[in-house]
Amino acid sequence: MATTEPDGLAQLRRQHAALCTACEKDPRYHFDACAFVCECVDYTCARLDGRRDIRGGELLDGMCDLALERFGYMAPTVLEHWGLRATEDFGNIVFNLVETGLLGKSPQDSLEDFRDVFDLREELRRRYTIDPSPIEERPE
Numbered sequence: 001m002a003t004t005e006p007d008g009l010a011q012l013r014r015q016h017a018a019l020c021t022a023c024e025k026d027p028r029y030h031f032d033a034c035a036f037v038c039e040c041v042d043y044t045c046a047r048l049d050g051r052r053d054i055r056g057g058e059l060l061d062g063m064c065d066l067a068l069e070r071f072g073y074m075a076p077t078v079l080e081h082w083g084l085r086a087t088e089d090f091g092n093i094v095f096n097l098v099e100t101g102l103l104g105k106s107p108q109d110s111l112e113d114f115r116d117v118f119d120l121r122e123e124l125r126r127r128y129t130i131d132p133s134p135i136e137e138r139p140e
Contacts, residue, residue: 018100026096029089033082037093040066041103053106056113059094060087064127073128076121087117 019034044054044062054062067075083089091114097103 015102018097018102021100022093022096022102025099026092028083029093029096030082033079033084033089034093034097036067036079036082036084037063037090037097038102040090053109056087056091056094056109057117060090060114060117063090064123067124068128075128076124079120079124084120086120088115089120090114 015038019031019038022034023029023031040059040063041054043066044059045052047062047065048054048058064075067079071078079085084093088111091111094103094114095105095111098105
């Protein structure tokens, strides 16, 4: 008896295979770094009201916000543990994922869009804030 898997599961399998391929191609980066870059694309698209070509600076801005939302003060340490030490590392992963077909690119997109945009550790530290209000008074 033949079984078919739901479309969602098939898509997850394809995404996982593409992430594994990207990691094998460029072992400087942890699997979680590649998965995080994909999450950053989705996060940034949601903030920009839909899927469209995202500029390198926009993706890096979204990445900083998502990293701080997820990891707080530890964001620089987590990203460095995954091999993400500079903005160009994000670009390398983006273009590795483009090669696997997981992400697309326009003719204007370039690795240069990610080169030396800012000092990653310093930018994350600069953006990190603590909300001093009591938890019950914080907006949801």
